[in-house]
Amino acid sequence: MADNDSTIQSGHPSMGAARGEAIAIQGVSKRFGSIVGVDSVDLHIEAGEFLSLLGPSGSGKTTLLMMIAGFETPSAGSITLGGRDLTHVQPNKRGIGMVFQRYALFPHMSVAQNVAFPLKMRGANKAEIAHLVDQALSRVRLQNYGGRMPAQLSGGQQQRVAVARALVFQPPVLLMDEPLGALDKKLREELQIEIKTLHESLGVTIIYVTHDQEEALTMSDRIAVMDKGRIQQLGSPVSLYHQPSSSFVADFIGKMNFLNGVVVGMDDRRIEVAVSGQTFDVARSQISGREDVAVGRSVRVAVRPESLSRTEEAERAIAGEIETSIFLGSHRTLIVRTEDGAQLQVQIPSSQQDSDVPRRGRTFVRLDPAAVRVFAGEAA
Incomplete structure (x- = not known):
């Protein structure tokens, strides 16, 4: 499908013109009563970068992602996207795409209707919705599946639909929370390559949460290894693998x-x-x-x-x-x-x-x- 430079009525560019924006996280903490979920995190994510938050359960990676998405409010610190302060902006006003592990597709809607949903919420017209939905499904190799219902799809196909829905309105940032965790190993590895290829094609900024170190090594430009609410080491897959800064990082990577x-x-x-x-x-x-x-x-x-x-x-x-x-x-x-x-x-x-x-x-x-x-x- 050829790229298209048109924009939907909300002002977002079409999928073909996708470009990411930088995210700045400064001094961000999150407390749940006496429990510290995230502890004074500073992190700059470059525009168009694929960054993975990697760590064991309870390390703070998903809590940090939820604060970027707006589903959790920081107890301290700030989050900016392209220079715009998002710290207290509601999730639906941030213009960020989100993909979850469990797909979160509407079971009563067809594939095309699921993908179209964000566009309808942003006031796009019918012709543009049809064009952008077709383009999004082509991107994830499901161009002939628009009329099917989610229950008629495999797990991998459902996850592709979730990715298409998250990208169809052209967000500058895509957040992915353990999106492949429910899939078998072979399919998971196939989709890792597909998501990485899609990222390189679109240039969107991706923040990807996983506890699977092989997945992070395969897909990421950089990896932030988290433990106890803090970033223990930040670097490229090669540097983390060969030059871990602590025995924790050495043990967790490979x-x-x-x-x-x-x-x-x-x-x-x-x-x-x-x-x-x-x-x-x-x-x-x-x-x-x-x-x-x-x-x-x-x-x-x-x-x-x-x-x-x-x-x-x-x-x-x-x-x-x-x-x-x-x-x-x-x-x-x-x-x-x-x-x-x-x-x-x-x-x-x-x-x-x-x-x-x-x-x-x-x-x-x-x-x-x-x-x-x-x-x-x-x-x-």
């Missing part, structure tokens, strides 16, 4: 192994760490934590499964016992118990001959010192 270590030597550029009877050097740029490192201090060492390798040689390797072996298609994961009781996940490429990988028994694990993160003051 799979991570943790080992307790002790600093046994150091100079201006590097430190020497002893782990499970082995020592290795780490650059100071690989160190994060709550306190300075010093010889004799305990540290927590984090290393990804793909940065570990199995070896038959004991030299400069950690000894352990293979407890189980798990085949996962692209790779095999060995669960190894070290002699001091730590459990390691070691990722072996599927290209390696299956007969070369023992299922159980004694083995040695070698880590890549350049790929570890060391957290000072966080030893378990």
